[in-house]
Amino acid sequence: MNSIKKHWWKALAVVLLLYTFAFSFLVPLSSTIKSASPSSLEVGKNAVVLIGYNTEFEADENISISLEYDHKTLVCGTEIKQINANQISVNFNIPDSLPSKILHLRMSTSNFSSFSPELIKAFGITENQDTSNLCIVNAYNSSADILDIPNRLQLNETIRNLMFHVPMWFTMMVILFISFFYSIKYLNTFDIKYDIIAREAVNIGLLFAALGLITGSIWAKFTWSEHTDLFTTKGWWVNDVKLNGAAITTLIYVAYRILRNSLQEEHQKAKISAVYNIFAFVLMIVFLMILPRITDSLHPGNGGNPAFGKYDLDSTLRMVFYPAVIGWILLGIWMLSLKKRFFNLENKLEND
């Protein structure tokens, strides 16, 4: 009974992380249209091949494809022909005048319905409100109850990294807050065991910072490097607010380690590094809050982000993202408590 009281949160960490792993590896990505060739249409008849991802076009009778704008169907696809599971050919007959030049591709099959904005562009048409020659599409009811992860432009499968890369930063911040808290506690009591926790929390925090930096760098390289006119990046480092904030945090705590190493006497070491820890942590939090307000970011939820501007967590992702964050944070605290117990034991043995 006692051991359950003491260790329940570790079990919770394991359960939450198992759930995270199972969800992020087992749940498929939603079916969607990846690309169209040719992607630019002209007035007249256009034969287009659409390439899907995770689709099952073969032997599907109920496929309808149309180009639309603002929920109004502009052009219906005709002569729909399945090539294989992921490819389908369709004809668009573009009239010389349409209500809008912007075309969004809508597709519905018996398995899914997808809506891809800005996949296809049309040239040579004039804008005209006359809608007499438009077709009427009969949309099929697709079963929308399938559990899947949204498939977003450029992200594709890498959206699963949301459960691994992002919680690293959450964990780091929580662990660093613990360090800050115990530094204050040390200055109030001058008890060396609080300093041990503060020091080891910084070490664990730096480990998570390193993991966050490396995973973020890998993820950014293969998603942001190919898109956007605003930020063109070819390298492993993107000049982005969140990244700069992370780099500043890492620099501050590496400096903390160096400060500790350059002091000799144990209590002086503890006291001075605690002062620096408090000073730096408070300023860092303020800066991390202010900086995104004055600059743009590629990350979701910040300004100036064309590809992910519409991106927000949908309910499916939220269902696993929050448990993932809590699970990783508990794992970090577990790692910290092991270190703490180790150093307490070492202190005890030395004093004997």
Place this chain on the structure above:
Amino acid sequence: MFVKQIVHLLKHELLIEMKQKHFISSIVLYIVSTIFVCSLSFTTIAETSIWNGLFWIIILFSLTNAISKSFLNENSDKQIFLYTLINPRALILGKIIYNLLLSIALVLISFFVFNFFIQTEGLDNMNYGLYLIAVVLGSTSISSTLTMVSAIASKTNNNIGILSILAFPILIPSLLLSIQFSNLAILGGTVEMSAQFIVFLSLINLLIVILSFLLFPYLWRE
């Protein structure tokens, strides 16, 4: 009593400065020669934002050099005698105010020298009043952070090296704010347009002073 101590401390610092003229003149010489080296390599900078960034980097390094010495003399007997009589909180406030005055003087000198040696086009629209506000607010946050961190760094052997390692990461964000703010002033911005910069920088400055005020006694109580 508290204010009296601060005033007394400021007088004392000024007196020392007057006695040791070589210190202030060496810092001014440092600034002038840095700017001169820059002018040899650039002479004209077409882009005003690069010109402005270079100016702030020079300010950062010269202030680091100037303020790193603020806690160096504390170990001499005379200083210890003085400091035992004084409240540590008054001491840090006095040091911050003194360093603030020193750094504003140094920044103004370096602005004139910089403007003299390195030319740039596109300063026609510059709002000088706003630029002055940016420079004062920016150098306040740089000098007060450096004062507190130099108190920390003075406990180690390698004072200036540790000082820059500890202070630069904390300084990067307020430096970024000041650079953006002064860029806006160069482009002819108004006070209303830069209200958020003024608010953020003042808040940061206030926070730094409060933190130093709270934490400094722990450094002092040896």
Place this chain on the structure above:
Amino acid sequence: MTKKTTLLLLSFIAFISNVSLAQDNAIEQTFHESGKINVVVAVVMVIFIGIIFYLIKLEKKISKLEKNSDK
């Protein structure tokens, strides 16, 4: 700990910049094919290696303590 972490980070950066200079196309292709699933694999592997790294450090410390306590 920090020294090693920094070293790890630096060597990682050096490694990938070398690789990406030498054979940009081959590496990028592996990561881009089949919906970039390999990016996820790489990310999970990095985190796993990080946790293993922590375990190894802890084990080294514990064996040192064991040796000392025997004396």
